[in-house]
Amino acid sequence: MDFGATQIQVSEEQLMLQDAAAGLCAELSSIDRVRALLESAEGYDENVWQSLVDMGWTGLAIPEEQGGAGLSVGEFVTIFEAMGKYLLTTPLMSTVLAAELLRRSSESAAHAPLSAIAAGSKATVAFLESEDWMDASLGARVENGRLIGRKEHVADAAAADLILVPATENGALVIVVVEGSSIGSEARCAHDVIDATRRAQALNLDLTVTDSQIIRGEGLALALDETRLIGALLVAAESTGAAVSCLNTTVDYLKTRKQFGKLIGSYQALKHPAVDILCAIDSSKSLVYQAAAEMSNDRLSRDARVACHMAKSKASETILFAGDRAVQFHGGMGFTYECDAQLYLRRALWVQQAFGDPVAHRKQLASLLLDA
């Protein structure tokens, strides 16, 4: 029985990106700025986005021929970990995943949208038509020059210049590249996302599409499947960063709040769960970095799949554990909107579902490990 590789390594380039990300996120995303954006329509700061574009982060995994840096996503998961730590939310994750889907399609029709993304266009993939992340079947279809269908939970749909819509055409999977501007407001319905740092929409699509918008090819189902797994890894990295600042917030409170004449952090009923959160974070980090080491720009290996399932399962549980206990351990304060614990708990609830919940990932993992 083989549980997959346990190697991790880091390159100079990764270390530089990690340092740059930590510095930039700390500078751009103080907790006051995070809170200021919660109630805004956009949910992110356009200037911040521009900084990310200027750093070249939108094109990191895009091939050099299309204006990117040609890295593998594994080499920059720490950017998302840093963004999670500072609760910095932008359309970067959606955009990176859209680029990943385009690149993995290996079709020449993907070159133009890839170049646009490398140049700073925002993009997203409309993965879902229901609540079921594990259902790859599609109702959306291309027929007589029209794209018809409903997509739900489309992350950053309002901000996206390009929306990649998986659909069927004569029974075959295609990816339709839709310009955001071609979808009117009447076709969009904003979700009220529990993680208020994020934005998503449901889309009722009934659009004219031209042949040049449609990416066709044999490898699309696999490309889409792999992109979902990479999405799971990026969410795992981001939520691991968030779990770190969540635990730090809790620990700061345990070190300052006194009850019955003692700092509450001296009570083992609070101390020991804090240690278990720390250990869960350490597990999540190890699994995220290991999965990152298994990533490549080719087809994902069996070990890469194993690692992504493990990382998403563990990281989802870790942030929920950390967020849930953060609220409880803040006592009465924890019940208020003003307390930052709620930001992490709401993030945790979003994380559970994004790209598949922990049980779903373990189910797929079990198939890979026990049935092969």
Added chain:
Amino acid sequence: MATEQQLANFREEVAGWLQANKPADPGFLLPQSFMEVGSEQQLDFLREWQYKLWSAGYLGMAWASEYGGQGAEPIFQSIANKEMARAGVPIAFNVIGLGWAGPLINDLGTPEEKSKYLKGILTGEDIWCQGFSEPDHGSDLGSAQCRAVRDGDEYVINGTKIWTTMGNYAKYMILLARTNPDAERKYDGLSFFLSPMQVPGIDPQPIRKLTGEYGFTQTYFNDARIPASCLMGEEGQGWLLAMKTLQYERGAEAGAAGGLSFIRIALEDMIESLQGIKRGGEPVLKDPVVRDELMQLVIEDKALSVGDKRSVISALTHDYRGSLPLSNKYRWTEHARRMRQAAVRLQGAHGSLYVKDEQAVGGGFWQRAYLQSFSATIGGGTSQVQANIIAEHVLGLPK
């Protein structure tokens, strides 16, 4: 520095030797760990095996050759240990010597102490035990009360130690005793002895463990006289030396002479052991609830293995410096306990059987392993004490 090629060649050599020399099943229950040596039969068998390992050059490789070692780079020992685990050979049973007392003497001992003690540890001739815990002072080692009073060229020892692994077979003990009961800090009143065991007034009484087996003693000291030269370092340095010893005990293999202290009890084998078990007419391994539990264990197993590798990459440990080494014992031992408990729970009705029953799965291996797992979650500082240490040292929480 050895080249990759040299290491690969060495790995092949060890694997080959182990394959050729792995002892046959002796027909009696062998210990899963060094804490279960409970009969002369087991002792003779394990002593012979350890001598064979040492003669072949696979123990004490990093120790100096004048003391029975080879002065090799520690990586060679680490490779040999991994191959022993992989080959499933018996343990190198003299663990207190090989892993704790030996490294301590090797690092901090005088030349006389090194010449006197190290080689016998490697050959298995001199069995070592540890006298740290006391009946009233388990995890709170600093409060140890066993007294050592200087009388001319001797110390007179009075008190009781407990959980003395192989206390009834040992020739020497690393002994923590109080030389100054009036010291301002309780820690400063402790001293450290390399004490002989075959002395009038030292009486090790075997303790029967929850597994039904033996392996420990409660050791009584009644006006036992030991030479003053047994004092290691100076009076009052006992706490320092005991903490150093615990570092060897809790750390992976730093400075250790090598060999296995525990036979490898891997999650892969646990899942394998469930192959024939049915639930509702279907293989238990097809049950979705069981699969989910197993995957949780697999994920933690993998996280722990990767964590051991991550702990040496400083850029990937920036958020909580020191957390991985400090939580290593806590996490691995708790994981082992949960995994072995699941192994028993998932056997169906056979999970209620024990080692003498012919129908017990794998001879009751997992039952015994689960009960035994508490030795690691309790010994060397309980998990709860470990959690306090981690909370205070890594998270900075108040005492």
